[in-house]
Amino acid sequence: MSKAVKIDENGDTLIDTAGRIRSVSGHEKIIQDLTVLLRSVKGSLPFDTTFGTEDFPEMNNPSSKIMGNAVYAAILQHPDVSDIRDLQVSKEGRMMYVSLTVLLNDGADVDMEMLV
Secondary structure (H helix, E strand, O other): OOEEEOEOOOOOEOEOOOOOEOEEEHHHHHHHHHHHHHHOEOOOOOOOOOOOEOOOOOOOOOOHHHHHHHHHHHHOOOOOEEEEEEEEEEEEOOEEEEEEEEEEOOOOEEEEEEEO
């Protein structure tokens, strides 16, 4: 099972009371991975230009269907995700609200809800 550095909602590294960097693994790591994936603009990583979610700079008000398609494509990039169910996407000011259930390769269903 892989581990990663645990980050908070702002992307900052979390440190425990003893001053050690906290780690994350299992389903919690997958949720963190997907959150980072959805908050990253596709093409923003120079060594992996396919990582991230499509941006909509040319569209003042993209439809929920267009945003949903972008979220769906981005989430399926993760190697531990086999399917997505109950995807709901809506615009919340300058942010996008995303609610979904991901089916993982280990058979687990994971519910997620976030502003990206």
